[in-house]
Amino acid sequence: MDITSRTVLIAGGTAGIGLEMARRLTAAGSSVVVGGRRVDRLTDIAAEGIGTVELDVSDPASVERARDSVLASFPDLDTVVTMAGVQLIEDVRDPGHIATAEQIVQTNLLGTIRVIDAFTPHLLARGTGTFVTVSSGIGFLPFPLMPTYGASKAAVHAYSESLRAQLDGTGVDVVELVPPAVATSEDQRRANPAALDVGxxxxxxxxxLAADPTPHELLVGSVQTHRWAERDGTYDELVAQRSKALASLPGR
Structure with missing residues (x-):
């Protein structure tokens, strides 16, 4: 993919990985629109010369409004990145965790599907384009503190595979980004020194992404252990290690 001349929507790009991608793609020469809920952050991003649109992926009407606004201003849109997501801890022994689980699924899975559905007719009509979905290393190697988060990202992976198969031959590609732990703040660096710097x-x-051909899965070096744990026979051992974090839950 030529990242110097794309027109890109990053849904959920007002902070972290999404914002860093928006800045780097803009610097490379692409036109970028960032979608998000935080109006104050969108204002700051717009001041950097990056396009913005209000977008709440958990609200179908908001997704439709954002689609119409983006396509009116950027009719040559050819790349959609479904970056929006929430990563929350749950204690499944607490019946109240279901509200957290519903929030995660609403944003991470249904939000991804809503955004893809909104822009699929546009990309199909163009006969070319790319969806970049965002799963997680945790979707392949569970982190038991975040059961629904991992499940939602495993679902995004499965959805991406099926979407790619259904769109085969249309000119619309599906690329799955699989992040490992990424530190987007000093607090996150202190909490997890092994996390990869966002830059x-x-x-x-x-x-x-710029490779030709672009791989179906974008796997940085530090996520390989997660992605291939079952294949490499390290899955059970690694899940057991990661389960030690459950001791941090109250009453454990």
Whole structure:
């Protein structure tokens, strides 16, 4: 993919990985629109010369409004990145966790599907374009503190595979970004020293994205252990190690 001349919507790009991608793609020469709920952040992003649109992926009407606004201003849109997501801890012994689970599924899975559905007719009519979905290493190697988050990202992976098969031959590609732990703030770096710096991560991602042909899965070096744990026979051991984090839950 030529990342110097794309027209890109990043749904959920007002912070973290999405914002870093928006800045790097803009610097590379692409036109970028960032969608998000936080009006204050959108204002700051617009001041950087990046396009913005209000977008709440959990609200179907908001997705439709954002689609109409983006296509009116950027009729040559050819790339849609479904970055919006929430990552929350749950204690499944607490019946109240179901509200958290519903929020995660509403945003991470249904939000992804809503955004894809909104822009599929446009990309099909163009006969070319790319959806970039965002799963997670946790979708392949569970982190038991975040059961529904992992399930939602495993679902995004499965949806991406089926979407790619259904769109085969249309000119519309489906690329799945699989992030490992990525530190997007100093607090996150302190909490997880092994997390990859967001700048380093996005640089590696854009190198993969710019490859010809672009791989179906964007797998940076540090996520390989997650992605291939079952194949490599390390799955059970790694899940057991990651389960030690459950001791941090109250009453454990």
């Amino acid at each position: 380093d991560f996005v640089e590696e991602v854009l190198t993969l």
